[in-house]
Amino acid sequence: MVRLMVEKTFTAQTFSGANLSCRRGGRLVFAGLHFAVPPGGALILRGHNGSGKTTLLRLMAGLTPSSAGHLAWDGQAIDDPDAHAARLRFVTHLDAVKPALTVAENLSFWMSLWAGKTNESALQKSLQAFDLKRFETFPARLLSAGQRHRLALSRLLVAPAPLWLLDEPGNALDDASLAALARAIADHRASGGQVVIASHGSAFVDDGMTLDVGAFTPTTAAHWSEEE
Amino acid sequence: MVRLMVEKTFTAQTFSGANLSCRRGGRLVFAGLHFAVPPGGALILRGHNGSGKTTLLRLMAGLTPSSAGHLAWDGQAIDDPDAHAARLRFVTHLDAVKPALTVAENLSFWMSLWAGKTNESALQKSLQAFDLKRFETFPARLLSAGQRHRLALSRLLVAPAPLWLLDEPGNALDDASLAALARAIADHRASGGQVVIASHGSAFVDDGMTLDVGAFTPTTAAHWSEEE
Amino acid sequence: MHRFANPTQFMRIANAIFPWVAGLAVILFVIGLPIALVTSPPDYQQGETVRIMYIHVPSAWLALMVYGTMAGGSAAFLIWRHPIANLTAKAAAPMGAVFTGLALVTGMLWGQPMWGTFWVWDARLTSFLILFFLYLGYLALGDAFEDSERGDKAAAILCLVGSINIPIIHFSVTWWNTLHQPSIMKLGGDGVKSSVDGSILLPLFVMLGAFTMYFFAVLILRLRSELLAAKIRNARLSQAAVGDALGQAAE
Amino acid sequence: MSVFTTVLARDLRLALRQSADSLTVIAFFAIATVLFPFGIGPEANILARIAPGVVWVTALLAALLSLDRIFTVDFEDGTLDQLILSGAPLPVVVLAKVTAHWLTTGVPLIIMSPVLAVTLHLPAEGYVPLMLALLLGTPTVSLVGAVGAALVLGTRRGGVLLSLLVLPLYIPVLIFGTAVIEGAITGVPVTPLILAGFAILALTLCPWAASAALRQAAE
Amino acid sequence: MSVFTTVLARDLRLALRQSADSLTVIAFFAIATVLFPFGIGPEANILARIAPGVVWVTALLAALLSLDRIFTVDFEDGTLDQLILSGAPLPVVVLAKVTAHWLTTGVPLIIMSPVLAVTLHLPAEGYVPLMLALLLGTPTVSLVGAVGAALVLGTRRGGVLLSLLVLPLYIPVLIFGTAVIEGAITGVPVTPLILAGFAILALTLCPWAASAALRQAAE
Amino acid sequence: MAEYFNMGGYAAWIWPCYGLVTLGLVGVLVTTLRGLNARTREFEALKSARRGDGA
């Protein structure tokens, strides 16, 4: 498998959050949560089912608003969600793959949206990183669960962005793909990017910080606040 | 966690398949595949992404027709899909959970469909097995990814059936739930049931047979039969 | 019947009769067109426009026959899972839609000089319009799936449901129309029927034969094409499967 | 509980929890009907002339819109696979689902129809025949629509395709449905029994056709 | 490539791959129009009288049915999240998607309309105004519909709810759209410029409203 | 001759009819043949490519 060449070294910036709380469906999922990911750093989100890992990742992406606390980039509170969005990539359970387009078309759409143009060699490299080269001209509907997920992951590489947010990225992947993902994450960190991973299984990194989201579940009293 | 009491011991019967092939989207996914699962046995399906594990499970369930070969129960070829369906439980990526119904309502619907009536004590046991008791009266839309999956798994226990087909049952589960699942599988096998599990990660059993589905991908030559 | 289940054998037979069918179609057109357009006399009531009948009626006839063919094919496909039966239905459908469209268009072009309007809600016209929609539905459904095999079976079920409904529709529309029928439509086919004589029947039947032979000839070609498409699909996808397997083995 | 009542009870409960759904069907029926006076003009005699047709056509479209998703959700969330694997007779399951659909959308539509007939100036003799015709005709609409909904499972743009498939099949119901109403107004009664005949025919055929299509979709 | 062309090109390509989709919209338009003669009866003079209204109402319903899913698929498969996170201006993305939708369904509908006018016996003077009115009116229909479609994301039975939200907003377009045609027939011309005015108004407001609704849905 | 083509005043209906039917029938034939040729070529190409593989 081709080793990904990282072209850009990101300017080092810390991504952090202070005193975050979030409610979903009227209920406080977590409260008083702090984190900081330095450049090149990795943060692993752990916690039992329902502890709020997915919720926290969406909050980090700026999709879900926090009910208290704030996110910061390089110490500055993040107030423009679009500017924040431009420096992150988010891979979720939903893979945003169009079954009717070919694998290459799926990728190049995102490349042209993010980078403003398509770049054939970057496209090829992203395809190779997750061993999708031979499916290049296939409509994505023909892919199995794991292959589709690999296509979603390869989007991480088509246009560089410093912050990766990955929700259970190992789901449905076979061993070779797990290794490829670990390699991609290591390369990304080596060039100064940072990564946040929610995972029950493999952490993909040996040296990351771990955040147990479950530890921030509010106590029963605070939890079922009357005013819901 | 409550240990599940198995009430029924299944009459011992072997589930087997001979010379199975399957096409999806016009393409031969695997060919010439044989397997046999004795009562109390476990079969672990392995194979890289796209090798056909999900396809094989759907075929075993009688949902997808095989293009060659046949399945057998106790040595008899299976020709009535409804009779076969009545002796199996299938857990897939799709969890068949209705967000608007409560956790208990979701379970009791399937219990009444499978067993012809609802039985409160069996319901409670199934809820406890996957630690869902405290969500009993919650609408299922409030569950997180892992909790929903646990609800799907607890359906295995509401009405006994000898054959369990599980597609990546460990997805999104935290450690406690993985252990609960392993326990449920062990109990099921102890009472004479058999289980087929497609999984990239944990196998949940120590003594199962392993079938590498990827090994049955047809060779190029076999594909190109002129007379098609 | 089961002999035909094997595509190779079936195509051998089809290819053997193809030259005959195609030749007959050409001959009948060569004979029929001059009679229809030149030598046959104008009708005493409809004048020269009777010449439209020599293509209008065969189109209408074929439109119905093709639906019958499709219904038979779909039934055989659903009951015995004959792939050839399915391909026949699939290959015939676009032709049926074209014949229906032609019957409609020629009918409309005939209606303007005869009735003074392109369209009236006459029972036969109307039920033909519905038949046209049934064809469109069949084509659209067969085409709407990501997986072409799924489209096949769904379309076959639709074809059978439609074939039960055609008589019901026909009966309803007739009843509906006779209830409040505007007078202009009394001119319809009956007026012609009374005057039918040899000079009209001859070109009509020759053209009927020509259209029918044309249908069978093109159907065989389309079947060949469908079979090839299936083979190509298999080949393409299996190549990828093999690539996948080999790639995995190499790791 | 039998399979029929189990499935019916669940679907009714779901519909009740999401009662907005059947309300919106009625709202569509109302709004689409009301569009016509805007498009055609307010003359009472013309509106009265076209009232039976307009009410029936919008009722058909409303039923179609709601039928669109009768199986889709079950298909997408895996429930359909489980229903097929339940070993319960699939035509019975289909019939239960169709019944639930009819009870939650067809019945409110029938109750609603006289109100709309008022806005279209339908003569008073037409009211009872209108409701009777809808009562006998809508079961056929639901049953035939269910076959179409099962056929389009897994396609993109299900709704539009569904209309293309089933609207032509609805024409007999439409013709006799309006004829019953117009017959009552013009004093030439037309028997509504033929609508009942259609319903019985649909009842004997559609559950089987729909379940064949559903099995097909689950492959 | 700009954001607009990137999104437009992708949506057009998707529509082309699935060309049956826009064909079925036209088919729906045709069939729904044809239902009226069945409901109302075949008399040419009555049909001619109601033709402009019927064509417009069915065009609105056809647009509505196809708009239903303009964002749904993107929402359900996670594309919407990614589009919001792309940092591209969301109103531009919305405008590109609406343009693609209009090109693949609105335009064919306009081309198709004279054929249906024939079956409804619309007088010859009405043809050009009919097409002109549709040309100027359908962009508004698509734009307003997009706001509704964005608002109903995440609800079940989006289609019906959508009709409820959007149909009342269509009434001005419907009134002036039919007035233009009827004016041409009766010889009292009505300017179609007011339809263009609606379109410009919609163009300046709807993309922003729709993108606010989309952000809301993604939360 | 001109009189013949005039078709007793019905030329405007009769000739378009024949024209459209010809167009329809020939159109179906041509698209069928073109599809068949394209697929035959594609199939041969695939076959020879595979022979190349096997060698």
Ligand code: HEM
């Ligand atoms: C859009 C308009 C029309 C449509 C859709 C239409 C359709 C049909 C159909 C379905 C048939 C029956 C074929 C069969 O039973 O095998 C038919 C036959 C026929 N049509 Fe038309 N027609 C149209 C207009 C006309 C007009 C304007 C005339 C002549 C004034 C006409 C004269 C005939 C005759 C003479 C026959 C054959 C005799 C018969 O079967 O009764 N048609 N047409």
Ligand SMILES: Nc1ncnc2c1ncn2[C@@H]1O[C@H](COP(=O)(O)OP(=O)(O)OP(=O)(O)O)[C@@H](O)[C@H]1O
């Ligand atoms: N509905 C379908 N239409 C066409 N092809 C399909 C369909 N379902 C599966 N396939 C194909 O069948 C092959 C096997 O898919 P399957 O989902 O069984 O793999 P899998 O072993 O479960 O993979 P994974 O580990 O990624 O879940 C894939 O290559 C896929 O392209």
Ligand SMILES: Nc1ncnc2c1ncn2[C@@H]1O[C@H](COP(=O)(O)OP(=O)(O)OP(=O)(O)O)[C@@H](O)[C@H]1O
């Ligand atoms: N859209 C929503 N509406 C209401 N409640 C929600 C919503 N999304 C999440 N929740 C609630 O928030 C809690 C946290 O859910 P979340 O999905 O973040 O958990 P998670 O840690 O990702 O769990 P898992 O490991 O199962 O994926 C859950 O208890 C869930 O009930």
Ligand SMILES: [Mg+2]
């Ligand atoms: Mg999660």
Ligand SMILES: [Mg+2]
């Ligand atoms: Mg799988």
